[in-house]
Amino acid sequence: MYTRDKQFYDIVGKGLAAMGYTGEKPLEAYIQDMFADKYNAEATFAQMGFPLNPNIPINPTYEQIEATIRPYTMATYVDIDSDGATKSTDGMQLKMGGLPTFKHEVVLSRKILREKMMLMDAIGRSTSEIEDTVMELLFNGLDDLLGGNYNTFLYQRHQIVSNKGKLVIDASNNPLGIALQIDFGVPAKNIKKSIWYTKSGDTVSQASEVTSNTIDPIKIMREVRRKAIDVDFAPAGHWECDRVTYEDLIALPYFRKMYVMYNRPDITDDANITAFGALVDDDTIKRFIETRVGAEIRVVDSVSAVEKFDKTSKKIQYTNLRSFNEGVLVYVPNDALGDVQCGKPIYMETPGARTALYDGGRTLIRQLFNDETMTQVIKSEVTGLVVPNKVRWFYYLDIKGA
Numbered sequence: 150m151y152t153r154d155k156q157f158y159d160i161v162g163k164g165l166a167a168m169g170y171t172g173e174k175p176l177e178a179y180i181q182d183m184f185a186d187k188y189n190a191e192a193t194f195a196q197m198g199f200p201l202n203p204n205i206p207i208n209p210t211y212e213q214i215e216a217t218i219r220p221y222t223m224a225t226y227v228d229i230d231s232d233g234a235t236k237s238t239d240g241m242q243l244k245m246g247g248l249p250t251f252k253h254e255v256v257l258s259r260k261i262l263r264e265k266m267m268l269m270d271a272i273g274r275s276t277s278e279i280e281d282t283v284m285e286l287l288f289n290g291l292d293d294l295l296g297g298n299y300n301t302f303l304y305q306r307h308q309i310v311s312n313k314g315k316l317v318i319d320a321s322n323n324p325l326g327i328a329l330q331i332d333f334g335v336p337a338k339n340i341k342k343s344i345w346y347t348k349s350g351d352t353v354s355q356a357s358e359v360t361s362n363t364i365d366p367i368k369i370m371r372e373v374r375r376k377a378i379d380v381d382f383a384p385a386g387h388w389e390c391d392r393v394t395y396e397d398l399i400a401l402p403y404f405r406k407m408y409v410m411y412n413r414p415d416i417t418d419d420a421n422i423t424a425f426g427a428l429v430d431d432d433t434i435k436r437f438i439e440t441r442v443g444a445e446i447r448v449v450d451s452v453s454a455v456e457k458f459d460k461t462s463k464k465i466q467y468t469n470l471r472s473f474n475e476g477v478l479v480y481v482p483n484d485a486l487g488d489v490q491c492g493k494p495i496y497m498e499t500p501g502a503r504t505a506l507y508d509g510g511r512t513l514i515r516q517l518f519n520d521e522t523m524t525q526v527i528k529s530e531v532t533g534l535v536v537p538n539k540v541r542w543f544y545y546l547d548i549k550g551a
Contacts, residue, residue, distance in 0.1 A: 159518055161287055161503075161525055164280035176516055177505035180291060188295045190508040194489045197306045198481075199535050202488040205510055209248040209492030209532045213333060248492050249318070249329060251301055254528040255290040257283070287527070291514070294529040298512060302489060304453040305535040307472035309333065310389060310479055310486070311449075313340055314540045322470055324457035335540045343369055344550040346401060353397045356550060366403060366548075370442040373480050373544050383542040384482045388442070391473040392450035394549070399431045408437045444480065449473040476549025487537035494530055 165175045172178060194201045309316050314335035319328045344356050345366050358364040370388070377383035390398070398404070405426025409416055416422055439445055451472035459466045494513035498504060505514040513530040537543070 160279060160283040161516060161518070164284040164287070167277065167280050168284065174503075174505060176503040176514065177507075180295075180505050180507055180514060183288060184291065184295055184507070187292075188299055188508075190299075190489075190511070193299060194302065195485075197303065197489075197535075198484075198486040199306055199489050199537075200485055201509075202490045202536075205491055205493045207493045207495070209250070210245055211248050211490045211534050211536045212245050213487075213536050214538055246331060248490065248532045248534050249331075250492075250530065250532040251298070251326075252528065252530045253294060253297055254526055255293055257286040257290055257525040257527070283525075287516075287525075290527045294514070294527060295507070295512070298529060298531050300453050301531075302533065302535060303451060304470075304472045307449060307451055308474070309535055309537055310481060310543070311391070311474040311477055313545055314537065314543060316534075322453075322455055324455055331534070333537050333540050335543050335545070339541075339543060340545045340547070341369075341373070342547045345403075345548040346397060347550040348397065353400060355401050355403060359401070359403050366401075367407060367438065367441045369546065370438075370444075370478070370480075373546065374442065374444055377480060377542060377544055381542060384484060385444075386480050386482045386542070387445040387447055389447045389449055389473070389479045389481060390477065391471055391475050392448050393471065393475050394477070395446070395448045396431075398548070399434050402426065404434055404438060405429060407441070408434055411437070411441075476547060478546040478548055480544040480546075482539055482542050486539050486543075487535065489533060490536050491531065491533035494532065496530075 162175075165171070165179055168179070170176070170179045191201050304322070305316055314333040316329075316331045316333075318326075318330070343364060343366075345359050345364065346356055347354050356364065359366065374386065377386065402423065406422055408429055409422045409426045413425060416425055435446060449472070453470045453472050454467050455470065456465050456467050458464075491508075491511040493510065494506065496504060496513055496515070499515075499517075501518060503516040505516075506512065507514060508531075511531060511533060515528045515530075517526045517528065518524075519526060
């Protein structure tokens with residue numbers, strides 16, 4: 150059906166040239182211009198609490214360096230001609246491991262490309278309308294790939310923070326790839342189980358131990374913070390939880406009763422306390438809890454998606470995953486928790502393919518034209534990992550019962 154050479158059907162190349170991208174790396178220049186503001190690794194990862202590590206080693210390994218957790222030791226008093234005492238490095242830990250690689254690709258719409266190439270065959274040339282259509286497909290494809298890469302790092306971050314310092318990749322969140330597990334070593338003493346509620350479907354029930362005051366959630370949260378600061382010398386921190394957990398937590402009668410008792414001591418009847426507490430808005434309850442426990446509560450509302458081919462329906466199925474584990478409260482430092490470490494992409498220039506490096510040379514994008522199937526394919530590859538270096542200051546409360 151297609152009678153002309155490969156170069157004739159390179160609509161992406163024609164579209165890039167029409168937009169003025171004709172240099173040595175036209176695809177790279179295009180990606181930088183189109184996506185530099187939307188996908189800014191330095192700003193995005195810093196907001197995650199894991200700034201971008203400036204090093205990009207060829208050997209794809211990560212280093213997890215744990216700092217000493219004790220007060221700074223004072224200098225030694227000596228006479229003016231003597232050397233000072235050598236500082237101990239006791240408490241410094243170094244762990245190393247391989248950086249995982251994640252890849253994905255998009256095929257620009259076969260139907261649309263086929264129609265445009267048939268039109269080019271008929272008229273013997275490309276047109277601005279054809280090039281605009283293909284460049285829109287290219288933009289959307291690149292947006293999917295880059296957005297997916299950033300969501301991958303975000304999922305890593307939230308899983309490591311909420312899953313006791315572990316990143317577990319398996320069939321549930323990586324159905325088309327390999328399984329792996331990385332444990333960054335949260336101390337066992339930092340993990341506490343204290344059931345505050347149970348949940349059946351959408352129905353949340355406060356634990357009887359909380360209702361009877363056997364368990365005091367505010368006291369427990371304050372105690373975690375106090376021990377973190379006084380025993381482990383942790384810096385100022387905050388609590389994190391998933392949005393679903395927050396909504397379940399903020400609705401518990403315990404917190405609303407405590408609010409009324411502290412702010413309306415004139416209301417003493419249990420029925421009136423319950424009725425009044427139910428009328429208080431969630432933001433007010435949240436501020437009350439934060440004041441009582443001495444730390445901010447940050448609500449994480451992040452959803453990731455995975456796709457897999459269903460053999461029965463013979464269709465691609467999409468599954469949404471909440472990035473931050475449900476039913477857990479995590480107390481972590483306010484400042485950086487670690488960094489994002491990436492390896493240098495290794496590739497060879499292939500005739501007929503366009504390559505581009507993004508994120509300061511950490512992301513490899515390749516655009517290929519398959520002359521056998523007459524399709525345009527865009528591939529993305531990143532070798533990188535969110536690496537925490539303060540897991541000694543990660544504290545967990547498992548608060549949801551079965």
